Amino acid sequence: MTQLTMGKALNEGLRRAMADDPKVLIMGEDIGKLGGVFRITDGLLDQFGAKRVIDTPLAEAGIMGTAVGLAYRGYRPVVEIQFDGFVYPAFDQIVCQVAKLHYRTRGNVKMPITIRIPWAGGVGAAEHHSESPEAYFVHTSGLRVVAVSNPHDAHVMLRQAIASDDPVVFFEPKRLYHAKGEVDLDTNLADAPPMGLARVAREGKDVTLLTYGAQVTTALDAATAAEDDGVSIEVIDLRSLSPVDYRTVEASVRKTGRVVVTHEAAREAGVGAELIASVTERCFNYLESAPVRVTGHDIPYPPAKLERHHLPDLDRILDAVDRVLDRPNSLTEVAR
Amino acid sequence: MTMAHTLTPTAEPATDIDDVARLLTPDGRRIPDADLDPWVADVGTDQLRALYRDMVLVRRIDTEGVALQRQGQLGLWAPCQGQEAAQVGTARAFRSDDFVFPSYREIGVNFVRGAKPEDFVLAWRGEEHSTYNPYDINTATPQIIIGAQALHAVGYAMGITYDGTDEVAAAYFGDGATSQGDVNEAMIFASSFQAPVVFICTNNQWAISEPVTVQAKFPIAGRAPGFGIPSMRVDGNDVLACLAAMRWAVDHARRGQGPAFIEAVTYRMGPHTTSDDPTRYRDPEELERWRRRDPIARVEALLRSQGAMDDEFVTSVAADADRLAAEVRSACLTAVSRTPLGVMDHVYEEPHSGLDEERENFRAYLEGFGDAAADAEGAGR
Ligand SMILES: Cc1ncc(C[n+]2csc(CCOP(=O)(O)OP(=O)(O)O)c2C)c(N)n1
Numbered sequence: 135m136t137q138l139t140m141g142k143a144l145n146e147g148l149r150r151a152m153a154d155d156p157k158v159l160i161m162g163e164d165i166g167k168l169g170g171v172f173r174i175t176d177g178l179l180d181q182f183g184a185k186r187v188i189d190t191p192l193a194e195a196g197i198m199g200t201a202v203g204l205a206y207r208g209y210r211p212v213v214e215i216q217f218d219g220f221v222y223p224a225f226d227q228i229v230c231q232v233a234k235l236h237y238r239t240r241g242n243v244k245m246p247i248t249i250r251i252p253w254a255g256g257v258g259a260a261e262h263h264s265e266s267p268e269a270y271f272v273h274t275s276g277l278r279v280v281a282v283s284n285p286h287d288a289h290v291m292l293r294q295a296i297a298s299d300d301p302v303v304f305f306e307p308k309r310l311y312h313a314k315g316e317v318d319l320d321t322n323l324a325d326a327p328p329m330g331l332a333r334v335a336r337e338g339k340d341v342t343l344l345t346y347g348a349q350v351t352t353a354l355d356a357a358t359a360a361e362d363d364g365v366s367i368e369v370i371d372l373r374s375l376s377p378v379d380y381r382t383v384e385a386s387v388r389k390t391g392r393v394v395v396t397h398e399a400a401r402e403a404g405v406g407a408e409l410i411a412s413v414t415e416r417c418f419n420y421l422e423s424a425p426v427r428v429t430g431h432d433i434p435y436p437p438a439k440l441e442r443h444h445l446p447d448l449d450r451i452l453d454a455v456d457r458v459l460d461r462p463n464s465l466t467e468v469a470r
Numbered sequence: 471m472t473m474a475h476t477l478t479p480t481a482e483p484a485t486d487i488d489d490v491a492r493l494l495t496p497d498g499r500r501i502p503d504a505d506l507d508p509w510v511a512d513v514g515t516d517q518l519r520a521l522y523r524d525m526v527l528v529r530r531i532d533t534e535g536v537a538l539q540r541q542g543q544l545g546l547w548a549p550c551q552g553q554e555a556a557q558v559g560t561a562r563a564f565r566s567d568d569f570v571f572p573s574y575r576e577i578g579v580n581f582v583r584g585a586k587p588e589d590f591v592l593a594w595r596g597e598e599h600s601t602y603n604p605y606d607i608n609t610a611t612p613q614i615i616i617g618a619q620a621l622h623a624v625g626y627a628m629g630i631t632y633d634g635t636d637e638v639a640a641a642y643f644g645d646g647a648t649s650q651g652d653v654n655e656a657m658i659f660a661s662s663f664q665a666p667v668v669f670i671c672t673n674n675q676w677a678i679s680e681p682v683t684v685q686a687k688f689p690i691a692g693r694a695p696g697f698g699i700p701s702m703r704v705d706g707n708d709v710l711a712c713l714a715a716m717r718w719a720v721d722h723a724r725r726g727q728g729p730a731f732i733e734a735v736t737y738r739m740g741p742h743t744t745s746d747d748p749t750r751y752r753d754p755e756e757l758e759r760w761r762r763r764d765p766i767a768r769v770e771a772l773l774r775s776q777g778a779m780d781d782e783f784v785t786s787v788a789a790d791a792d793r794l795a796a797e798v799r800s801a802c803l804t805a806v807s808r809t810p811l812g813v814m815d816h817v818y819e820e821p822h823s824g825l826d827e828e829r830e831n832f833r834a835y836l837e838g839f840g841d842a843a844a845d846a847e848g849a850g851r
Binding site for chain 1: 569571598599600603604605610611618620621622623625627628630633639651652655656658662818820822823825
């Protein structure tokens with residue numbers, strides 16, 4: 135075990151994946167000499183050379199489309215999208231090509247492409263630098279979508295994503311790039327929990343709190359605060375958004391009977407909507423109250439000085455916990 | 471840029487269809503071209519006859535496809551009549567280990583690459599997205615997203631460079647596609663990485679109802695040099711010129727000189743697809759003018775003037791064409807749909823718990839029908 139930041143854990147993940155498999159190559163804007171704008175690819179150019187660490191022209195569709203061609207040729211491209219808000223120009227190549235080629239060719243053509251996206255807000259960034267586009271990709275069959283919340287998962291899941299023969303959209307919460315944690319760099323991938331499994335980040339018995347990415351930290355803080363109030367929250371870090379590990383989710387909901395989902399992305403047709411619909415289908419008879427979402431507002435991402443009003447914080451989560459427990463909450467206060 | 475054809479701005483440069491390199495005049499006379507001639511010096515009567523045969527067969531597949539659509543056997547068909555020379559001539563310049571990324575209209579390209587009778591119809595019938603395994607004929611599954619395949623070809627070609635081999639990759643697309651970002655990004659990537667890729671723009675004058683002048687105010691081949699890519703504007707109804715130009719382009723890429731670009735100036739004689747009504751936007755005069763430039767008639771005239779169009783040859787080509795058409799028809803009519811559960815096959819390479827569960831539920835639902843379900847699964851449509 136080593137103490138590493140998430141950024142360094144990802145860097146080590148790339149390094150090991152590239153060392154393990156000569157077909158792995160990484161491509162993106164500024165990932166060579168600069169080491170990426172977040173330095174996640176730092177040092178890799180020196181170690182692996184310009185053929186495997188490709189500084190591309192500034193064209194996201196171009197990056198993604200050439201990655202498709204490289205995958206056709208038997209390579210395993212790892213693409214860095216510089217920031218979440220810049221994945222949209224590549225959207226067509228991702229949803230129409232990366233996601234579908236395996237299906238269209240009845241499995242003859244594999245697309246083992248990993249799409250790394252520095253993701254979401256809370257870092258006071260400029261416009262288009264704090265987006266949460268995960269629902270678009272979860273909605274797209276043929277893609278796997280994962281979101282990491284700690285350095286160890288970041289390291290291991292990145293290596294798993296690269297080793298997967300399916301395309302994986304890999305969300306890295308930039309708010310956590312500098313957060314430190316224990317990482318086992320010598321993890322044997324075969325022994326590690328598969329990428330698709332959720333993790334019970336904290337056990338509890340009154341309410342199930344479902345979340346992923348940087349929001350896991352906020353959820354854990356909320357659970358600690360709730361404890362003072364005598365409420366026991368179980369926090370589940372989903373880790374994978376496609377597929378969702380419903381076994382773990384169901385087991386928790388059966389135990390608690392109450393569900394809150396929180397994510398930074400806007401609410402409308404978001405991942406939370408999907409989670410609650412699925413939980414309701416699966417565990418309706420176990421539910422003691424209607425599940426509640428705590429999400430970003432249904433607005434374009436606000437300017438940095440206002441983002442704290444947009445991002446679900448500990449208090450908004452606790453308010454939702456009060457709602458599912460039928461305790462006084464913001465809605466009952468308004469009604470009164 | 472040895473082969474860059476002179477691109478003289480004229481009154482209507484995007485449509486100035488005679489500002490092209492050619493080896494055969496529309497009436498089938500062989501004319502010299504200092505740039506192109508060396509590339510087809512080896513092409514004698516036998517090879518010309520082979521090209522002629524290819525084109526006749528491709529036209530016959532096309533006719534059969536249209537007929538099958540009209541008879542309700544295919545959902546749609548994208549005809550290639552008039553483009554046989556551009557497709558066959560260019561595709562004959564590749565080696566079998568080169569990798570080609572076609573659009574939906576490249577019937578002749580896929581024919582040359584070795585597509586089987588069913589490969590021309592099962593996708594349009596709605597049985598498959600791609601009938602063939604791309605690696606069997608080194609040809610990607612036909613692309614419907616306009617221009618997307620240009621980038622795939624470049625990525626593939628970058629892979630060729632990394633592997634240190636001498637194959638080339640190629641992308642076929644239309645004149646409309648040259649307005650897409652993907653095609654322009656592909657040229658940037660190709661040029662920056664000196665990828666061994668050839669771009670073939672089939673300028674058939676129309677993108678559904680939009681004339682090429684909506685996409686381009688200057689000959690399309692003129693764009694490539696701006697990306698640092700040498701280009702040729704060639705008569706797309708001249709199979710010999712298409713072969714020569716493409717041999718030049720492929721050789722250029724194969725020798726490590728980087729990408730090359732061919733614009734084949736041709737005409738789509740039929741509708742865009744069988745759903746289209748070209749009389750709404752196209753002047754019948756224009757069609758007539760192009761009919762006089764028919765790519766097959768042109769080679770036929772040349773062969774006749776060489777005394778190489780004897781009855782035996784004519785009969786054997788016609789018989790080959792009829793046989794192939796019958797095979798295409800039969801592949802269509804005997805198609806067996808996959809079982810209902812088949813819709814869920816191959817979404818992922820590895821198990822995906824969400825879809826796996828959905829599949830199990832659907833299977834259980836289907837099993838509820840007992841024998842009827844078994845029949846439905848086995849019998850196709
Ligand atoms: C991205 C995209 N936009 C629109 C379409 C619909 N569409 C199909 S074919 C076509 C025209 C293409 O023209 P061109 O590139 O000249 O090729 P051609 O069909 O003439 O061979 C259009 C607009 C599409 N398939 N893909």
